[in-house]
Amino acid sequence: MNISYNWLKELIDFDFSAQELAEKLTNAGVAVDSVEPFGEDDYVLTFDLTSNRSDCLSHLGIAREVRALTGNHLKSLVNTERIPSDKPSDLVRIEASDCYRFTARIIKGVKVGSSPDWLVRKLEAVGERSINNIADITNYVMHELGQPMHAFDLDRLEGSRIIVRRARKGEKIKTLDGVERTLDDTMLAICDVCKPVAIAGIMGGEESGICEETTNVLLEVAYFDKNSIRQTSRRLKLSTQASYRFERGVDIENLIQASNRATELICEIAGGVDVEFVDIYPARSSRVTVELRPDRVRELTGVNVEREEILRILSLLGFILQGDFSSDKLSFEVPSWRHDISIEEDLIEEVIRIVGYDSISEELAPSFGAGEYQPNEARKRNLRKVLTDLGFSEAICYSFIDISHDEQFELASNFVNEGLDEKFITLKDSIIEGAVRMRPTLLPGLLDSIRRNFNYGQRNVRLFEIGRAFAALSKEHGAFPVERELFAIAMTGGYMLQNKALPIRELDFYDAKGALEAAFDALNLPEPSFKPENVRHLRTGQSAAIYFGDRRVGTLGRLSDSIAQKYKFRQPVFVAEVDLELLLSLEEEKVFYKKLPSFPSIVRDVAFLVSKNLSFAEIRRAIKEQEFPLLSRIEFVEVYEGREIPEDMRSLTIRLEYRSEERTLKEEEVEAVNEAVIEFLKASFGVVKRFS
Amino acid sequence: MKEQIQRIKDELREALSSFDNLDLRELKLVEVEANLRKLRDLKIRFTGKKSPISEAKRQIGALPAEQRASFGKLIQETESEILNSIEHLERELASYALDLKTRVESLDVTIPGFRPESGSLHPITLLRQRIEDIFVSMGYAVEDDREIENDYYNFDALNIPEGHPAREAEDTFYTTNGLALRSQTSTVQIRAMERRGVPIRIIAPGKVYRNDTPDPTHIPMFHQVEGLCVDRGITMAHLKGTVAEWLRRLFGKGTKIRMRPSYFPFTEPSAEFDFSCFKCSGTGVFEGEKCRPCKGTGWIELGGCGMVHPNVLRNCGVDPQVFSGFAFGFGLERMCAMLYSIDDIRLMYENDVRFLKQFR
């Protein structure tokens, strides 16, 4: 909303420059966005008002604020205060309760033409274009007094009468903007005896509007229900200066003044005669009264404001003290232009905003207890630290993803109820085309991010995300869906060194697995097991499910070729996703010191030719179960697949460590056990030692 | 015998003569090393088991008793003379060899060290952690709750009744079964008060959603931090003091704050809070030019705050005649953008590693 500095001075005297005025108003809660010079000696102030202050949407409204800041009086604008006739009249009939008050004014013998320069200039200052003298005056008074109004050509109203009623379903009206609009029975219309001639509070009709030939005018100044106007404006997708003010609330007691002001100007500029003035006010609203305990101002703001000062400020703002000034509770009648005041705290804000928020001191609230982080925050910080140390950057992706990802990804754990018809959460609509699914997995977001990085020429990318996934719950489980915190990684390209141009080698499955193992360590979890399982979005043979005990917590592996193809990935991408909430609910591993060995150990590295169906974990478990004497540790050394190894086999080198707690071992006794281990593997799995 | 000694000495001088005019600076490392080997051989030739000196020592026994002492002494002296002259050269050459070797094996210490490439935390996480640390040290508990809420928690409980403009704005995401993605973290105020009761001091960082078209300053999903303190006798001075305190801990002791009256349905009185610009220290000018983060005003607008509306307290079963409280909220993306001079907040959700790696 725009205000002209000079125009404002016609309503109240003050000594502030335009800049000073802007600053003072802003500090009082009527925020000025900008001050721009206008013409030779004027300034235009642009306001950014909060939605509760509809009373400030005019020069009068701002003048009232200036009155509160300066104590100066408002100047009178109207020369003759005409009071409408209280005789019953056929001119107007109100048939709908959404119209609280309606005044109609008949001005005869006007000459429609262009406006005088001063009027054109003033409208220009507030950003309005001149149309004709009658329309300009109604606009002018709206900007001056805050009351929207509409002028009809009286002779083009069928029956020369006004009926305010709900529109009939399907009734049509061509509005002043030339658009034909269809109304329905929720909408309030201003009608003549046959048809709607205006959409109440929003826009007039073209047919009944002022034109060059108009000589007799009916001026409508009315008050409509805020919600009714808002709804109609929404439904018709039509917002105007008038509807903007009506839906926020105008001053119902300001209608007579506004009508008088406009009529005076019309008679003066367009030369008409004011012949009839009707005011229909069926339900005179009772005024709101709010009580204020003067002590509460200090109790809530910490600022000591004297009773006299409270009264002075509220009086300047238009509040009227009811009853006794010295009682514990002061009772104030709220001015008719303030729709935002209903409780004591509202009055306290009125007082303190005029006193100034700068007068509020800075204190710390007395302490109350120790602060606390979210449960598991420390473990999550550890997790983040370990991952960044391993070269992963943290991603944050949108919580809504494209529905085309449905059923492509196997979910980390069973937090989704597969039995439901609608197992996911869907948005009614999304600003991002197609992204209406609340993600049940973090992977699509990470893969999109990898795609973007490829597009930017980055081929070595490691990302992780910690965030919520969503799924539906059956009705029996309550109204809210499941929100599950997951943790996912995605990696591709080479193993990079800091500040070096080329990777050392290409990343593979074991890099992803290593990252997960480090992550589990960071969370202080017991050792997980990785089982070879087929996973929908992973390539068979390079996919694993992750278990803690018998609880499946997630999956890990190389992205399947079909998904990789959809993303146009030309290099392998490895992904893992785990149910972080489930992990954090597991008991943390307790740490106990183990005595350091007193005697040296002897190690044997043995290379075996192993079928691809047989895993390291199986071999290790089998050896362990045999409880060979002296054998203290079984470790992986390396795996090799290559020229001299058959395609369905691997060369697997295992380190067997032998140790006694009582003595230094002899080579011969170790050799005997080692031979026994090799024999055992041969006998039970057909595994053969290489190089023998 | 004496002649024999003299002969040995002459022979040595002859053998060492090649070293007399040796200009070390002209030698390469291999040549120095060859000379060192030559000296070692000479040492063996002149003082080893088969050397003339050893031979002479063996002959001492055959000499008349009265000559033995003086002759023995002569041999001893000769031997140390030989060793001295050889070892002197050896030391000189060895030291030079080390010099050369050091020079050859010198490294370019400006080449990067060997270290696996590290990643980095998202700037939103970095900022969130800093803010959480500050508030936890001030006695606040960190809280969070549902991102998918019903209208009661997202609106009604926050004193935003049906028909209120904030509720009718078309930027709330709704699910097909009528739930809302929370449009502000104020929802956590309600849930935390229901759960913990009062007195209470919490901050609630979390994701919020608004169905806005993405542009450099808007994004349909972002993060807010909400603060809430409810107790007996809490005033706006406590609000101002608390906001000032944590901003000082984040931006430095000299930081000032100001509050301007504003309007929010869930607070009364309400305010917006600004803080003096961290870059230009509130002067509006940085390095002779209009300061960017504060657009030359010296102030940065950060968020909204106020005294918790009595209806909100009542909705949580708290008696506003006994308890009062303040709440404040601000957006992390906006703050992050200012802190790191990011001119387009959409970058924060592209997950471009070149962007992410800039933050630590």
Ligand SMILES: [Zn+2]
């Ligand atoms: Zn600045």
